Amino acid sequence: MTSFLRPLAYRHRWIYDTVTAISSLSVGGVERLRGLGLEALQSRLEPGGPVLDLCCGSGEAAAPWLAAGFSVTGLDLSPLALSLAARRHPDLKRVEGLAENPPLKDESFLAVQLSVALHEFPRQERAQVLRQSLRLLKPGGWLVLVDLHPAGPWLRLPQQLFCALFETDTATAMLEDDLPSQLHQLGFTAVRQELLAGRALQRITAARPSSDTASS
Ligand SMILES: C[S@@+](CC[C@H](N)C(=O)[O-])C[C@H]1O[C@@H](n2cnc3c(N)ncnc32)[C@H](O)[C@@H]1O
Numbered sequence: 001m002t003s004f005l006r007p008l009a010y011r012h013r014w015i016y017d018t019v020t021a022i023s024s025l026s027v028g029g030v031e032r033l034r035g036l037g038l039e040a041l042q043s044r045l046e047p048g049g050p051v052l053d054l055c056c057g058s059g060e061a062a063a064p065w066l067a068a069g070f071s072v073t074g075l076d077l078s079p080l081a082l083s084l085a086a087r088r089h090p091d092l093k094r095v096e097g098l099a100e101n102p103p104l105k106d107e108s109f110l111a112v113q114l115s116v117a118l119h120e121f122p123r124q125e126r127a128q129v130l131r132q133s134l135r136l137l138k139p140g141g142w143l144v145l146v147d148l149h150p151a152g153p154w155l156r157l158p159q160q161l162f163c164a165l166f167e168t169d170t171a172t173a174m175l176e177d178d179l180p181s182q183l184h185q186l187g188f189t190a191v192r193q194e195l196l197a198g199r200a201l202q203r204i205t206a207a208r209p210s211s212d213t214a215s216s
Helices: 005-011 013-023 030-044 063-067 079-088 123-136 156-166 169-175 179-186
Strands: 050-054 071-076 093-096 109-115 137-148 189-196 201-207
Touching (some): 030 109, 030 137, 050 123, 071 079, 079 093, 109 123, 123 137, 123 169, 123 179, 137 169, 137 179, 156 169, 179 189
Parallel strands (some): 050 109, 071 093, 109 137
Antiparallel strands (some): 137 201, 189 201
């Protein structure tokens, strides 16, 4: 179930941007939120290499990667979001498609980013998105995902309110799941989880093994 505010926020970008600005205060503001993926991986990656921002929306979390000189591809299912991304971030290569079945070649990217997007998927599709991320990474490449985590006592109520107003049931379902274990099971290695913003947010980095037998 979802409230009437969610489609409204996606239709009117100022609502989406305002909600993001308010909810990102706990992590230090919207710029910090958007930069969490780059911040975690920049030192591990060859400068200028190919990076995929899966479910890129209007490209706000791809922007720090572009500014740091990476060659960034953004994939999203929404033509509206992608056309906004084209206006805001002209250097972003844009692909319209499903994250569960991205029309992109195996082993194309040094890094795959999933910024506040995984909670949009039901469990099975979520696993499929993660399997596809593994397929798209070069051996030794890195996944970074930033998403909701069950908040500590101070932010539990605001998080529940946020989920009820702006998220779907898939977000609540994801809060019950142990993403680091799932990543291990899917074949990722070096899985590391950090809890941020009063535990309301998790940042996970995980690698595709250098020589592996993982398949999509
Ligand atoms: C909450 S937004 C996050 C956007 C961006 N990653 C950011 O950090 O600002 C989630 C995005 O996921 C996209 N999305 C949802 N389901 C998708 C799917 N099955 N395949 C591709 N994109 C999808 C939506 O269109 C939306 O742009």
